[in-house]
Structures are given as C-alpha cells and as structure tokens.
Amino acid sequence: MSRPAGREAFLAFSPVLNEIKEDEPILVDFEGVVAFSPSWGAEFLVPLAKKFSNRVAFLNTENPSVKATLELLKEIGEV
Amino acid sequence: MDGKDLISIGEASEILGVSIDTLRRWDKSGRFPAEKSVGGHRLYSKAKVGIYLKDLLALAKDWCVNETEIPEMFYCQNSGIFQARLKRMYDEIATVPALAPLSSLILAVTGEIGNNSFDHNIGNWPDVSGIFFGYDISRREIVLADRGIGVLASLKRVRSSLNTDEAALSVAFMEILSGRAPEDRGNGLKFVKKVITENPMGLVFQSGNTEVLLHKDDGSLHMKVAQNIIRGCLAQVTF
Numbered sequence: 573m574s575r576p577a578g579r580e581a582f583l584a585f586s587p588v589l590n591e592i593k594e595d596e597p598i599l600v601d602f603e604g605v606v607a608f609s610p611s612w613g614a615e616f617l618v619p620l621a622k623k624f625s626n627r628v629a630f631l632n633t634e635n636p637s638v639k640a641t642l643e644l645l646k647e648i649g650e651v
Numbered sequence: 652m653d654g655k656d657l658i659s660i661g662e663a664s665e666i667l668g669v670s671i672d673t674l675r676r677w678d679k680s681g682r683f684p685a686e687k688s689v690g691g692h693r694l695y696s697k698a699k700v701g702i703y704l705k706d707l708l709a710l711a712k713d714w715c716v717n718e719t720e721i722p723e724m725f726y727c728q729n730s731g732i733f734q735a736r737l738k739r740m741y742d743e744i745a746t747v748p749a750l751a752p753l754s755s756l757i758l759a760v761t762g763e764i765g766n767n768s769f770d771h772n773i774g775n776w777p778d779v780s781g782i783f784f785g786y787d788i789s790r791r792e793i794v795l796a797d798r799g800i801g802v803l804a805s806l807k808r809v810r811s812s813l814n815t816d817e818a819a820l821s822v823a824f825m826e827i828l829s830g831r832a833p834e835d836r837g838n839g840l841k842f843v844k845k846v847i848t849e850n851p852m853g854l855v856f857q858s859g860n861t862e863v864l865l866h867k868d869d870g871s872l873h874m875k876v877a878q879n880i881i882r883g884c885l886a887q888v889t890f
Contacts, residue, residue, distance in 0.1 A: 574762070576730065610841075611763060637755035640846050641842065
C-alpha cells in the first residue's frame with residue numbers, strides 16, 4: 573500500500589513491460605486485492621498509464637478501495 | 652480498591668511498554684499516580700492501566716504536545732513496522748462481519764495517513780522518527796500521530812506562498828497538486844476526504860494549530876482552531 577512498495581513493484585515489473593509489443597493491451601487485474609491506495613497507485617499505475625496511455629485497462633475493480641483510488645486518479649487525470 | 656487488582660511497577664511497566672523510571676516520573680508529576688504498599692512500594696491498579704491504554708487520542712495527543720513516552724505497542728519506528736501492524740489491524744477487522752463493506756477502505760485510509768507521515772518526513776524528523784498507531788476495533792476508532800514537520804512545512808516545499816496551517820490543510824485536503832517538482836507529492840489526503848465523506852466514517856485531523864473535521868455526506872472542510880498546537884499531525888478515524 574505504501575509509496576516505496578509501489579515504486580519497488582514498478583521497478584520489479586519493468587523488465588516485463590520492456591518486452592511488451594506495440595499493439596499489445598495492458599490489463600491490470602485487481603482480483604484478490606485486499607486494499608489499494610493512491611500512494612501505491614501513484615508509483616505503479618501512473619507511470620504505467622504514462623508509458624502505455626490508452627492501452628491500459630483495469631479488471632475486477634469491485635473492491636471499494638480499488639474503486640475509490642481509480643476514481644480519484646482518473647479525476648486528477650493521472651490514469 | 653480490590654487488593655487483587657494491584658500489580659507491581661515492573662508488571663505495569665511491561666503492560667504499558669514504558670520504563671520503570673518513566674512510571675516513577677509519572678507518579679511524581681501526578682500524570683499517572685501509583686498506590687503505595689505498606690512497605691512504600693508503588694502499586695498500580697490493573698483496571699486503571701487498562702483504562703489508560705484505551706484512551707488512544709489522549710495518549711497520542713500527549714506524545715505530540717508534551718513529548719511524553721508512549722507505550723511500545725503504539726510506536727512504529729519505521730514504515731515496515733507500520734505495514735506489519737496495519738496488516739494485523741486488517742486481520743482483526745476481518746473478524747467483524749458488520750465491517751466487511753468498509754474493511755478495505757478503513758485499511759486504505761489508515762495506510763494513507765500513516766504512510767504520509769513517513770513519506771513527508773523522511774530524513775527530516777525534527778526529534779523522534781516514526782508514528783503513533785493505535786486502534787480499538789470494538790470502539791470503532793483508529794488514532795495515528797507523528798512528531799514530524801507538519802502539513803504546512805511539508806507543503807511549503809511545493810507551494811512557498813502558504814503561510815498558515817489552515818491554508819495548508821485546505822490545500823492538502825481539497826486541491827490537486829500539479830507540477831510535482833521539486834518533491835513528488837501524493838494525493839493521499841484528498842483520497843482520505845473522498846472515502847470519509849462517501850462512507851459511514853469520520854475524521855478529525857490536526858496539524859499545527861488547526862483541526863479539520865470530516866464526516867459522511869458533507870464535502871465541505873470544517874476547520875477550527877485546536878486547543879493545543881502540535882508540530883506534526885494527529886488523526887482520529889472513526890467508523
């Protein structure tokens with residue numbers, strides 16, 4: 573949930589992201605997430621959205637904290 | 652008082668997580684008075700020790716205002732300890748079926764407030780690093796506090812024109828901060844406001860001389876001058 577954890581996750585995931593093809597969609601699946609917050613999101617989803625813009629889609633966003641975080645990030649134009 | 656209820660200063664020190672010397676000081680100053688045995692040894696009522704630990708807001712406020720020692724069980728020296736205790740809190744919340752619809756939001760709000768304390772004070776703690784983090788699920792209360800630089804000093808780095816706690820808190824809870832240089836800023840308190848005002852929850856948040864009050868279905872930011880000034884932040888989440 574923390575900012576450093578989000579940063580670490582993005583760095584760890586970067587090698588995979590570098591191999592993604594130009595037309596490949598990026599699906600972020602929140603299945604099984606217990607809680608989600610903007611700090612983590614700012615470090616993972618925001619750079620992801622910047623890098624892949626409209627190719628990023630979110631799945632299984634029913635968790636209330638996922639929903640609230642995505643709403644806020646969309647509202648401020650971060651994702 | 653029932654004699655069976657009395658415990659030694661050593662036992663009280665263990666339960667409270669403060670040193671024996673601290674308890675002696677608290678007795679002398681009247682902050683937490685002891686009983687005396689026939690032989691003159693300090694004894695403590697178990698019930699009183701329990702009540703003392705239940706008043707989370709008073710404990711946290713005392714730590715912020717009077718810089719007193721806090722029981723070990725409430726002190727998270729670093730973010731790792733905070734994350735572990737946050738997980739433990741979530742596990743406790745998960746045992747209360749009535750809280751199921753709110754559990755992820757309670758965890759997210761608590762995480763944002765606590766993580767803010769660490770993120771905005773890293774390398775800058777004026778005296779004691781880390782945060783106070785206490786919760787009582789049966790009383791539906793969570794209290795967090797830090798002795799960091801506070802919201803005004805933190806926001807001044809990105810908005811130098813700010814000069815009151817009230818203005819800084821208004822920006823922190825209401826305004827989207829863009830142009831993040833020179834410091835990466837999150838929108839944690841905006842998220843906290845959104846969640847609190849859209850759910851059956853409440854928040855009292857103080858930094859400096861200003862207190863913010865938030866509750867469900869009221870998007871406006873109610874602010875008032877606090878009774879005591881604190882340098883860092885103090886938050887009470889209710890649900």
